[in-house]
Each structure stands twice: as structure tokens, then as C-alpha cells.
Amino acid sequence: xxxxxxxxxxxxxxxxxxxxxxxxxxxxxxxxxxxxxxxxxxxxxxxxxxxxxxxxxxxxxxxxxxxxxxxxxxxxxxxxxxxxxxxxxxxxxxxxxxxxxxxxxxxxxxxxx
Amino acid sequence: xxxxxxxxxxxxxxxxxxxxxxxxxxxxxxxxxxxxxxxxxxxxxxxxxxxxxxxxxxxxxxxxxxxxxxxxxxxxxxxxxxxxxxxxxxxxxxxxxxxxxxxxxxxxxxxxx
Numbered sequence: 001x002x003x004x005x006x007x008x009x010x011x012x013x014x015x016x017x018x019x020x021x022x023x024x025x026x027x028x029x030x031x032x033x034x035x036x037x038x039x040x041x042x043x044x045x046x047x048x049x050x051x052x053x054x055x056x057x058x059x060x061x062x063x064x065x066x067x068x069x070x071x072x073x074x075x076x077x078x079x080x081x082x083x084x085x086x087x088x089x090x091x092x093x094x095x096x097x098x099x100x101x102x103x104x105x106x107x108x109x110x111x112x113x
Numbered sequence: 114x115x116x117x118x119x120x121x122x123x124x125x126x127x128x129x130x131x132x133x134x135x136x137x138x139x140x141x142x143x144x145x146x147x148x149x150x151x152x153x154x155x156x157x158x159x160x161x162x163x164x165x166x167x168x169x170x171x172x173x174x175x176x177x178x179x180x181x182x183x184x185x186x187x188x189x190x191x192x193x194x195x196x197x198x199x200x201x202x203x204x205x206x207x208x209x210x211x212x213x214x215x216x217x218x219x220x221x222x223x224x225x226x
Contacts (some may be wrong), residue, residue: 020133030212040220042204042218042219042220045217100161101148101213103155105155
């Protein structure tokens with residue numbers, strides 16, 4: 001079983017602050033995907049990173065895939081209340097398990113006005 | 114924007130009864146998946162489906178589970194004899210490529226009493 005550990009589990013910050021969420025594993029993944037999930041809804045894909053060392057930006061969100069493709073980070077600049085939500089990382093398996101996503105437990109982010 | 118549609122949104126069933134959860138994946142997607150999320154736990158992979166057959170299944174997906182694509186648009190998950198521990202949110206997803214670009218549905222909340 002390939003495990004993904006996310007940290008921190010909970011994060012509560014003021015509007016305008018910066019934050020970083022981490023996703024770590026001892027396993028190598030073919031890609032790392034970040035999702036946001038609202039209560040009672042399905043995960044919504046934010047980004048997919050594929051290449052070791054890859055960095056992708058989505059407005060104020062910056063995603064990085066570790067060089068060894070075992071870990072990833074999500075950095076949010078100048079957080080806003082609208083960023084509040086559950087952020088999930090998920091690694092895609094390799095070879096015969098390419099179609100399977102292994103999810104982390106998520107980071108619950110709260111941004112206060 | 115194309116979306117994955119799941120019905121029903123909520124299902125309550127008695128232990129031992131059969132349930133069928135329904136999904137309409139995005140029309141040009143080729144890969145279909147079922148995941149589940151027990152309250153307070155990680156999203157877990159159940160099964161992937163491609164070219165009218167199961168391509169991968171997890172340890173959770175035992176003989177009481179089955180999937181079917183009865184026509185060109187629907188994708189179903191059947192649980193033959195439900196147990197209390199099957200209570201969870203069940204998510205259908207589809208993707209154009211294996212392991213990439215997932216779109217999740219809003220889920221079916223299954224409660225077994």
C-alpha cells in the first residue's frame with residue numbers, strides 16, 4: 001500500500017498570510033494531483049504534476065513535485081477567505097496501478113477575514 | 114463545463130439488501146472509477162473500468178461488489194448484500210487518460226441501517 005501523509009491536518013490563518021501544505025510519501029508516484037473538496041461534494045481537481053521538480057502555478061497557488069516524485073507541496077500566497085476548504089493530495093500509482101489514486105487525509109484550511 | 118452525474122444523492126437501505134449506485138461519466142472519457150469515503154477517513158479506491166472490463170480493483174472490492182456499463186452512458190456499482198460498514202460516500206469518477214485528469218461526481222451517501 002502506498003501511503004501519502006499530509007501536513008498539517010488543520011491550518012487556521014488570517015487573510016493575507018502565506019501558507020504551505022505538504023504531502024509526503026516513501027513511494028514513487030507517476031503523478032501527484034491536488035484536489036479541493038467541499039463538504040458533501042466530490043473532490044475537484046486543481047492541478048496534476050508529473051515530472052520530478054515540476055512547478056505549476058494557478059493564480060496564488062503554487063504546486064511543486066519533489067525531484068524524486070515522492071512528495072509535493074502546495075503554497076498559497078496572500079490567502080483569502082474563499083480559499084477555505086479541504087485540500088487533498090493524491091498520487092497515481094505506477095505500472096499496473098497507474099489508474100489508482102492514493103489519497104492523503106487532507107488539510108483543512110480556514111482563512112479568517 | 115462537463116460533469117459526472119451521480120444518482121441518487123442519498124440512499125438509505127437495510128442491511129442485507131442490494132443497492133445500485135448510478136453514474137453518468139463525461140461522454141468522451143474512456144476510464145471510469147469508483148471510490149468511497151467513510152466518514153472522517155481517506156478517499157479509497159475501489160475499482161477502475163476500461164473497455165467494458167475491470168482493469169484494476171482494490172482489496173475492498175470483494176465478491177459483494179460488481180460494476181457494469183449497461184449502455185453507452187451509464188456506469189453502475191452494485192453492492193449485493195449490504196453491511197453496516199458499507200455506509201460511506203461513494204464517488205464515481207472518469208478520465209480521458211488512465212490516471213490523469215480525473216473528474217469526480219458529487220457522490221452518493223449510502224447509509225446502511
